Amino acid sequence: MTVDVAPGATPSGYPPIPMRRIVTTEVRKLFDTRSGFWLGAGVGLLALLATAAVAALSSDAGMTYRAFTTAVDYPLTVVLPVVAILSVTSEWSQRSGLTTFTLVPRRGRVVAATAGACVGVAVVTAPLALAVGALGNLAGTSLAGIAPVWDVTATSMLTIVLSNVLGVLVGFVLGVLLRSSVGAVVAYFVYALVLPALAVVLAGSQAWFRTVQPWVDLRYAQGTLVDGTLTAAQWEHLAASVALWLLAPLAVGLVAVVRAEVK
Amino acid sequence: MIAVEGLTRRYVGFTAVDDVSFTARPGRVTGFLGPNGAGKSTTLRILVGLSAATSGTATVDGRRYVDLPDPGREVGVLLDPSAQHVGRTGRETLTIAQRFMGLPRSRVEEMLALVGLTAQESSRRVRDYSLGMRQRLGIATALLGDPAVLVLDEPANGLDPAGIRWMRGLLRDFADRGGTVLLSSHLIHEIEVVADDLVVLAGGRVVARGPKADLLAAAGPAADGGGLEQLFLDLTEGALT
Numbered sequence: 001m002t003v004d005v006a007p008g009a010t011p012s013g014y015p016p017i018p019m020r021r022i023v024t025t026e027v028r029k030l031f032d033t034r035s036g037f038w039l040g041a042g043v044g045l046l047a048l049l050a051t052a053a054v055a056a057l058s059s060d061a062g063m064t065y066r067a068f069t070t071a072v073d074y075p076l077t078v079v080l081p082v083v084a085i086l087s088v089t090s091e092w093s094q095r096s097g098l099t100t101f102t103l104v105p106r107r108g109r110v111v112a113a114t115a116g117a118c119v120g121v122a123v124v125t126a127p128l129a130l131a132v133g134a135l136g137n138l139a140g141t142s143l144a145g146i147a148p149v150w151d152v153t154a155t156s157m158l159t160i161v162l163s164n165v166l167g168v169l170v171g172f173v174l175g176v177l178l179r180s181s182v183g184a185v186v187a188y189f190v191y192a193l194v195l196p197a198l199a200v201v202l203a204g205s206q207a208w209f210r211t212v213q214p215w216v217d218l219r220y221a222q223g224t225l226v227d228g229t230l231t232a233a234q235w236e237h238l239a240a241s242v243a244l245w246l247l248a249p250l251a252v253g254l255v256a257v258v259r260a261e262v263k
Numbered sequence: 264m265i266a267v268e269g270l271t272r273r274y275v276g277f278t279a280v281d282d283v284s285f286t287a288r289p290g291r292v293t294g295f296l297g298p299n300g301a302g303k304s305t306t307l308r309i310l311v312g313l314s315a316a317t318s319g320t321a322t323v324d325g326r327r328y329v330d331l332p333d334p335g336r337e338v339g340v341l342l343d344p345s346a347q348h349v350g351r352t353g354r355e356t357l358t359i360a361q362r363f364m365g366l367p368r369s370r371v372e373e374m375l376a377l378v379g380l381t382a383q384e385s386s387r388r389v390r391d392y393s394l395g396m397r398q399r400l401g402i403a404t405a406l407l408g409d410p411a412v413l414v415l416d417e418p419a420n421g422l423d424p425a426g427i428r429w430m431r432g433l434l435r436d437f438a439d440r441g442g443t444v445l446l447s448s449h450l451i452h453e454i455e456v457v458a459d460d461l462v463v464l465a466g467g468r469v470v471a472r473g474p475k476a477d478l479l480a481a482a483g484p485a486a487d488g489g490g491l492e493q494l495f496l497d498l499t500e501g502a503l504t
Contacts, residue, residue, distance in 0.1 A: 007411050007442035016332040017363065025362040032359070033350035034388065095346035098313065099356075099404060102340045103363040105312040105329040262313040 022104060022113035023120070030087055030117060039083050043125075046075035047132050055140030063140050064149040069133035069160065076122075076129055076164060081171030081192075084118040085184040088175030097262050107258050115172055122168040126161040159225040166222055166242070173246050176253035179260075195219065218245040264288055265310065265412065265445055270319035272305055279305045281467040282319070287445040287460070289411070292438045294458030294475070295447035298499050302467040303447045304342070307416050310445075311340050323412055335364045338412045339405030344397035344421070349390035353380055353400050356389060357407065364408045374403035379429070394421025402430070412443040419453050431457050455491040465499040 031040045050071035058067055088111070091097035104110050130152075141148040152160075170191060174184040196219050202209040213220055214237040221238040224230060230238070265287040272280040280302040287293035297303050308314040310321040312329040323331065323338055331337055347356055357371045375385050378399040389397065398421050405413060413434070419427050434457055438444050448454050454461070461478055463471040471478055475491070482494045 007409065007413075007437055007440055014333040014336045017365070021362065021365055025359060028362065029359060032355050033348055035350055090348060094348040094350075095343070096348040096351075098343060098346035099360060100363075101313060102311050102342075103335045103360060105331070105334060259315070261308070261315075263308070 017104060017109075019109065019113060019116075022109060023116045026087065026110075026113045026117035027120060030083055030121060033090070035086065035090075036083065039079050039086075043075050043079045046079075047072045047129065050074060051132060051136035051140075055136060055143060058140075060144055060146050063137070063144060063146070064151045065133060065137045066151045068136040068140070069130055069152055072129045072133045072136065073126070073160060073164070076125055077167050078192075080118075080122055080125065080164065080168045081188055082185060083121070084168045084171035085175040085188060086181060087114050087118055088172060089179055089181040089184050092179040093181045095263070101262050108254065111176060111254060111257060115169070118168050118172050119165055122165045123161060126164045130157055130160070159230070163222050163225045166218070166225070166246075169246055170218070173250045173253065176257060177249045179253075179257070192219070215240045216244055217241060264443060265293075265321070265323055265414075266325075267306065267310065267321045268319055270306060270309060270321055271317045272302075272309060272314065273317045278467050280309070280316075283464065283467070283469050284319075285462040285469060285472050287412075287443050289443045290438055290441050291459040292434055292444040292446055292457050293460045293462060294454035295445055295462050295464065296449070296451065296454050296495060297447075297464035298449060301464040301499070303449075303464055304416055306464070307342060307414055307445075307447060311338070311342070311414060313342075333364060333408075335360065335408040335410070337408075337410050338414060339408065339410040340414045341398075341401040341405045341418055342414075342416045344394065344401040347389045347397065347400065350388060352386055352388055353392065353396070354385040356400060357385075357403055360404045360407050366408065370407055374407050377406065378403045395423060395426055398422055399426070402433075411441070412445075413437060414445050416447045417449070418446070419448065419450060427453065451492045451495050461491075463495065463498050470498045 030036050051068060054063065054067050054071045091100055100110055101107055137148050137150075171184070171188050174187050174191070178184040178187060195217075199209075199213060199217050199220065203213055214234070218241040221234070221241045224234050225238070267286070268284050270280055270283040271278065283302070283306055285293075295303055295306075305314060306321075309316045310323075310328060311334075312327070321328070328334060328338065351359070354371060354375065357374060358368075361368065361371050375382075380396065380399055380403070384392075384396065389400070392400065398418060402415075402418060405415065415434075419430055422430060431453070434444050434446060438459070446454065446458065455475070458475055461472060461475050462469060463478075471494075479491065479494060482497070
C-alpha cells in the first residue's frame, strides 16, 4: 500500500447493511461451493433423466402432465432440503460463519436471510419443474403419437410450490437446530424416509394415532397439499404440524445460534 | 480507537479472561502478547461479538462492535485463516465479503493484488491453499472494506520470511497513515519489531501494558540481555506461579 491516504478515510456513518444485500449474498453462497455446484447441477440432470424415463417407460394412459411434473419435482424435493441444510450447517462445520457473523454481527438477520434465500430458490425452481414437465409432456406424447393430457390445475400447481417450500424449510430448520451437516442430513432422511413408514405402521395398529396423525404428521399434511384442494380442516392440520415440526424447533435453534460462541 | 474495560469471561470451572482493560490507539500498532491459553483469542472474539462477555465492555470508537451498521467498513478482522469454506475459491471467498459490504467488484482484484495472490492462485479452492495463502486471503478480507481499525490474531503464522516482512511493512504503513492496529501474537520477535504499545496477558489477566520503550526501560538490567523476550518470560511466569 503506497497510497498516502489514511485508512478508512472515506466518510464514516455507513448505512446499515440492507436485508436485500444479505439475502442475495446468501443465495450466491448456496451454489458457489463445490458441493453447492454439484447439488444444483445434479437436480438439473435428474430432472432431465426423470422426464426421459416417464416418456420412455410409462403407458400411453399413464403419460399425463401430472406424471411428468411429479417425476421432475421429485429430485427437487430430495435435493433442495439438503441445499437448505448445508446453507446453515456449513457456516459452522466449515467455520465460514466466523467471517459471516463478523461482517453481519446480528446473527438473526443472517439466519432470516438464509431462510429467505432457501425459500426463494424453492419458489423459483418449482415453476421451472412445471415448465420442464410441460415440455416433457409435449415431447413424450408427440413421440407416442397421442394427445397430451393436461391434468394439473392451477391450484395444485400452487400446492406443489408450497409443498416444496415446506420441504426446504424442514431442512433449514434441522440445520439451524443441529448446526452439523452430517447430523442434519441424517435427521432429514429419518424424517423423510423412516418416519413416514413408522406413521403407516402406527396408523395401521393404533387407533389413537389415526386420530392425531393429521395434526402431528407434517408429511401427511404435505401429501394432502400435493394431491390438490384442501378443506378448512386440512389447512388447520397443516398449521398444527407446521408449528410442531418447524416453528418450535426453529425457536429452540435460533436461541442457540444467537448465543453460541463462534470459534 | 479500541477500548476494553473490565472485560471478564467465565466458563464453568475457569475464568478465561479476568478483568482485562486496555486501549489500542490510532496511529499505533498495539501488540497483544501472551503465552498459549492466556485469553488473547477469547478477548478478540468478545471484541468482535463472536463471544459474549460475562462482564465488562469492549468498544470501537465508543460503540460496541455489534452496533456498527456495516462493521466490515470500519474494522478489519482476521481471527483464524482456516475458518473459510474449503469448497470456495479464494476469489469467491473475497467476493462474498465484497457483496456483504456492498463494495465495487474491482475491490476484490485490488485486494488480491495487494496480498500477492495471483489470478491462478485465487481461482483455486481454499482446500488447496497453504496456511500462508489462507493467511493472505484473510488479510485481503480484513482490508477489503478499507477499515480504520485492524484486529488480527497471529497473522504471521504460516507466512514465509518474505511474507512476514511484507506483513510487518503493511501493518507499519497502516498505522503510520493513522490506522489502529491490534495485533495478537505469541511470537515475541514479531511484536518487538512492529509494536509501539504492548499489552501482555497471562492467565487471563493483564500483567503489563504501556509503550514498548517504557516497559523495556522499566524492566531494567534484567531485560537488557534478552530484551522483550526476557521481560515477557519474567512477566508471564510470575503470573502463572
